[in-house]
Amino acid sequence: MNAPERFEMFLLPDGARKIEITKDPKMPNCLLFKIQREDHTIANILRYKLLKHPQVLFSAYRAPHPLEYYVELKVQTTSRTTPINVMLEAIQSLMLEYGNIRSAFDNELFRLEPTAADGSRRAARAPSTYGGFGSIDASVSEFGISSDISSTRGDRADDVDIDF
Amino acid sequence: MNGSAHVGDQNAPRVRIRSLDKTNVDFVLSNTSLSVANSLRRVMIAEVPTMAIDLVEFYENTTVLADEYIAHRLGLIPLVSHTVDKFKYTRDCTCAEYCKECSVEFTLHIKCTESGTRTVYSSELISSNKDVVPVLETEDDRGAILVKMRKGQELNVHCIAKKGVAKEHSKWSPCAAVAFEYDPHNNLRHLDYWYEKSIKDEWPLSKNALEEQERDPSAPFDYKAEPTTFYFNVETIGCLDPQEVVTKATRVLQEKLGGLQLALDEDQAPDAAANVDDGEPWV
Numbered sequence: 266m267n268a269p270e271r272f273e274m275f276l277l278p279d280g281a282r283k284i285e286i287t288k289d290p291k292m293p294n295c296l297l298f299k300i301q302r303e304d305h306t307i308a309n310i311l312r313y314k315l316l317k318h319p320q321v322l323f324s325a326y327r328a329p330h331p332l333e334y335y336v337e338l339k340v341q342t343t344s345r346t347t348p349i350n351v352m353l354e355a356i357q358s359l360m361l362e363y364g365n366i367r368s369a370f371d372n373e374l375f376r377l378e379p380t381a382a383d384g385s386r387r388a389a390r391a392p393s394t395y396g397g398f399g400s401i402d403a404s405v406s407e408f409g410i411s412s413d414i415s416s417t418r419g420d421r422a423d424d425v426d427i428d429f
Numbered sequence: 430m431n432g433s434a435h436v437g438d439q440n441a442p443r444v445r446i447r448s449l450d451k452t453n454v455d456f457v458l459s460n461t462s463l464s465v466a467n468s469l470r471r472v473m474i475a476e477v478p479t480m481a482i483d484l485v486e487f488y489e490n491t492t493v494l495a496d497e498y499i500a501h502r503l504g505l506i507p508l509v510s511h512t513v514d515k516f517k518y519t520r521d522c523t524c525a526e527y528c529k530e531c532s533v534e535f536t537l538h539i540k541c542t543e544s545g546t547r548t549v550y551s552s553e554l555i556s557s558n559k560d561v562v563p564v565l566e567t568e569d570d571r572g573a574i575l576v577k578m579r580k581g582q583e584l585n586v587h588c589i590a591k592k593g594v595a596k597e598h599s600k601w602s603p604c605a606a607v608a609f610e611y612d613p614h615n616n617l618r619h620l621d622y623w624y625e626k627s628i629k630d631e632w633p634l635s636k637n638a639l640e641e642q643e644r645d646p647s648a649p650f651d652y653k654a655e656p657t658t659f660y661f662n663v664e665t666i667g668c669l670d671p672q673e674v675v676t677k678a679t680r681v682l683q684e685k686l687g688g689l690q691l692a693l694d695e696d697q698a699p700d701a702a703a704n705v706d707d708g709e710p711w712v
């Protein structure tokens with residue numbers, strides 16, 4: 266009844282700031298980033314990336330309450346840089362990393378099915394005559410580990426009959 | 430944002446796809462961190478947008494199932510969502526309620542006139558958009574059963590499918606399951622197995638254990654070791670291809686990071702407040 270709307274989890278309210286930054290009163294060169302409408306997905310990767318930074322002395326996050334949709338990330342650096350700078354570096358580095366993962370994944374798709382992984386395949390997809398699927402149907406046998414999982418598929422939930 | 434120049438670097442993440450079919454992609458992600466691999470898993474499950482029925486208007490329902498029950502079943506029907514990127518979220522759209530920019534209409538009008546049982550399938554939904562239709566596995570697949578009727582019963586509904594993410598409701602999840610494993614031999618001791626007599630006898634190894642060596646039990650424990658190799662199996666419900674889910678998840682993560690970067694840049698230059706994030710995709 267008084268449950269918050271589900272979209273509150275990811276929709277930034279009008280006028281709210283995505284990130285609120287406050288100075289830590291007790292630690293030098295330390296900021297607390299209050300990141301609205303984010304969760305462990307973002308906070309954990311930032312925390313980890315920051316810890317790998319040579320100028321970062323402290324980095325940790327918390328999600329204070331499951332019904333309050335923000336995370337707090339505390340970052341302390343040496344005096345040679347600032348928490349905001351290392352945050353920007355961490356963000357850049359992570360964006361590059363996900364780009365690299367996607368490129369590596371696309372290369373693998375290309376290896377599996379050279380004609381299908383040129384990046385334009387989704388746009389070029391012809392509408393399928395039937396509702397679902399179509400497109401890539403890669404043979405997996407040549408890669409050693411055959412797909413024993415997929416071979417047992419075909420009994421998905423839409424076969425479930427309603428039992429009156 | 431494209432980091433392709435760095436692929437091939439010693440430190441760049443590596444991917445090896447072990448199998449790929451219509452609903453599953455099994456791959457090994459290596460040279461990255463647990464937090465990155467886990468964020469990918471979380472986003473594939475909950476933040477890759479798809480289309481799903483979100484509003485249902487009932488004109489007639491004389492079946493044995495209540496309106497709410499049928500509306501819920503309609504919401505859970507997987508819809509082919511390869512064109513989801515062409516749609517706006519209704520909340521970002523300029524229309525008052527819904528329009529073709531942000532939604533797809535479905536109609537279903539079935540009346541049972543025969544004496545036997547009339548089974549209504551998801552394939553009987555008539556879509557206003559040829560690219561967004563109920564997922565069917567084969568050409569003769571009739572889809573999921575919505576309701577069964579007896580003679581004289583009737584169902585007449587008008588449905589609106591919208592773009593959404595599973596964070597709001599799991600009906601928008603493209604994934605049936607995402608299998609995720611690392612360190613199959615438990616070399617890092619992240620797991621503390623419960624056992625009666627022997628861990629080895631009571632906890633069988635997964636097939637991923639073939640890919641890694643077991644740590645020499647006599648060697649001193651490496652407390653600084655971190656996991657670097659992650660085994661995924663992404664199983665979809667058919668609304669997106671499994672490989673599409675993986676690539677879209679990397680984009681969603683980049684968009685999220687881009688939003689943070691923008692927010693930090695604004696904070697650095699308070700005068701640039703005019704440049705407000707309107708929630709549009711960033712990349």
Ligand SMILES: [Zn+2]
Nearest residue numbers: 522524528531
């Ligand atoms: Zn609209």
